[in-house]
Amino acid sequence: MAKSVRTTGDDRESAGQGKYVYCIIKQSEPREFGDHGIGTASRVYTVHHEDLAAVVSDTPLKVYDPTRENVLAHEYVNEVVMREFTLIPMSFGTLFRTEGDIVELLRSTYDTFDDVLQKIEGKLEFGLKVLWDRERVIATLEDSDMELRRLRQEIAENPQGATYFTRVELGRRVEEALEAAGDRYVRDIHTALKPAAVASRANKPIGERMILNAAFLVDRGHETEFDEAVKGISRKYEGQLTFKYTGPWPPYNFVNIKLKLEKAGS
Amino acid sequence: MGLLKHLLFWPVTGPNFLARFSLEKVQDTVRQELTDDSRIKEELLALQIQLEFGEIDDAQYLEREADLMRQLREVREWREEFGMGIAGGPVRVAGAERAEPTASEDAGAPARPDDADVQVHLGFDDPAD
Numbered sequence: 001m002a003k004s005v006r007t008t009g010d011d012r013e014s015a016g017q018g019k020y021v022y023c024i025i026k027q028s029e030p031r032e033f034g035d036h037g038i039g040t041a042s043r044v045y046t047v048h049h050e051d052l053a054a055v056v057s058d059t060p061l062k063v064y065d066p067t068r069e070n071v072l073a074h075e076y077v078n079e080v081v082m083r084e085f086t087l088i089p090m091s092f093g094t095l096f097r098t099e100g101d102i103v104e105l106l107r108s109t110y111d112t113f114d115d116v117l118q119k120i121e122g123k124l125e126f127g128l129k130v131l132w133d134r135e136r137v138i139a140t141l142e143d144s145d146m147e148l149r150r151l152r153q154e155i156a157e158n159p160q161g162a163t164y165f166t167r168v169e170l171g172r173r174v175e176e177a178l179e180a181a182g183d184r185y186v187r188d189i190h191t192a193l194k195p196a197a198v199a200s201r202a203n204k205p206i207g208e209r210m211i212l213n214a215a216f217l218v219d220r221g222h223e224t225e226f227d228e229a230v231k232g233i234s235r236k237y238e239g240q241l242t243f244k245y246t247g248p249w250p251p252y253n254f255v256n257i258k259l260k261l262e263k264a265g266s
Numbered sequence: 267m268g269l270l271k272h273l274l275f276w277p278v279t280g281p282n283f284l285a286r287f288s289l290e291k292v293q294d295t296v297r298q299e300l301t302d303d304s305r306i307k308e309e310l311l312a313l314q315i316q317l318e319f320g321e322i323d324d325a326q327y328l329e330r331e332a333d334l335m336r337q338l339r340e341v342r343e344w345r346e347e348f349g350m351g352i353a354g355g356p357v358r359v360a361g362a363e364r365a366e367p368t369a370s371e372d373a374g375a376p377a378r379p380d381d382a383d384v385q386v387h388l389g390f391d392d393p394a395d
Contacts, residue, residue, distance in 0.1 A: 018356050061356050063342070065335045068314065068327070094357065101358040108359050112384050119386050131319070194390060202391035206308075206315050217388070244318070258383035261357040 018061040018095045019047070019102060022077045023087040023250065024113050027053040033080050038064065038073040044080075047099050049106035052113055055081055056102065064093045078250050086121045088113060088257065089250040097264045109259065116255055122220045123198060125254060126247035128230065130189065130212035132240065134178065140240070141177045148173055182211045185241060192233040196226035201253040211241075215253035223248070300344040306337050 020038055028051045033044040037057030046053040055077065064070050074092055081087050096102045106113070142149045151170040155162040189212060194200065199217040206213060218226045234243040313334065317327045 063339075063355055065338065066310070067331055067335060068317075095355070096358060097356045101356075104359050116384060116386055119388070129315075190390075197390075199388045200390045201387060206312050209319075210315070214391070254387045256385040256387070260360040260383075262360040264356040264358040 019056040020059045022055045025085040047102045052106045124248035125251045129244040131209040131242040303341040
């Protein structure tokens with residue numbers, strides 16, 4: 001199968017300029033949001049259809065790699081917009097050739113955008129990643145689990161003689177105890193935070209140390225309450241768990257819009 | 267390359283090997299491997315976590331990131347090769363403007379594209395499961 005010869009990566013450009021779309025907001029009058037355009041630090045402005053607007057910046061027509069730098073540039077624009085508006089974030093790397101193409105997007109998806117914007121009005125997303133130190137947790141578990149302690153001691157006292165079965169048994173018990181402990185922590189955190197939140201999304205934890213990788217949707221009016229709840233639960237588990245709390249974000253985890261798009265051919 | 271490597275080193279046990287893995291199935295599997303970016307994206311996420319928690323420094327991060335970007339580009343190119351999806355260039359609303367009634371469409375229907383698929387998640391994901 002012949003692979004067509006092409007230049008790769010960021011250097012691949014089609015002739016001409018396009019517009020990078022960051023998000024959709026409710027806004028009738030044209031607005032600008034500073035010179036933070038991705039790649040070129042160009043002007044960020046709006047393209048309208050009735051009272052909906054797409055926040056965009058001019059860009060060469062190219063494929064943007066989802067590097068940390070590029071993703072942060074995209075997120076920064078949304079952060080700026082979010083200070084004043086409820087927004088629907090666009091997927092990273094969404095470019096249109098012309099203003100007309102963007103107006104067509106707003107026109108054809110008007111009802112959906114309008115409906116979603118109403119549903120997420122005044123709501124902020126916060127991220128929470130929780131990590132633990134396995135060895136530390138196991139040590140804590142051994143304090144309360146006699147059987148675990150007994151098995152560990154048996155192997156420690158007689159490492160040569162300790163049977164394969166004993167080792168497997170210990171391994172199994174440790175995993176079980178860890179899983180149960182993890183579940184308890186996660187449930188407890190959830191109980192503490194749920195009252196101040198509107199919704200939550202549990203994503204797949206990444207890496208060995210992570211036991212929770214969640215996003216919470218919080219109403220602006222309850223932001224302080226939620227903040228306090230996070231502080232409280234992280235104080236409760238200080239020394240045992242590490243909390244990484246981020247936000248506010250646009251509702252990346254709570255809105256999933258699959259636009260019917262096609263390639264804007266050459 | 268996980269599954270592909272597995273296939274390449276599969277112990278050959280004789281005639282049964284060919285019977286179980288017809289050429290078509292191998293081609294399907296290879297295509298899947300070449301056009302699937304989910305593993306690369308997972309690696310990217312894991313890499314970012316390592317950076318966030320100070321397990322690696324900026325220089326190490328950038329080096330590994332560059333490699334992952336290269337892999338993503340390759341997958342994009344294979345996807346385009348197989349006619350699967352957009353390779354990240356400019357897009358537009360599917361079927362806009364140029365939509366003329368075709369033989370299979372109702373000649374009197376307005377040429378308005380389908381509305382988007384949307385999910386707003388306003389529930390609570392069950393913890394610990």
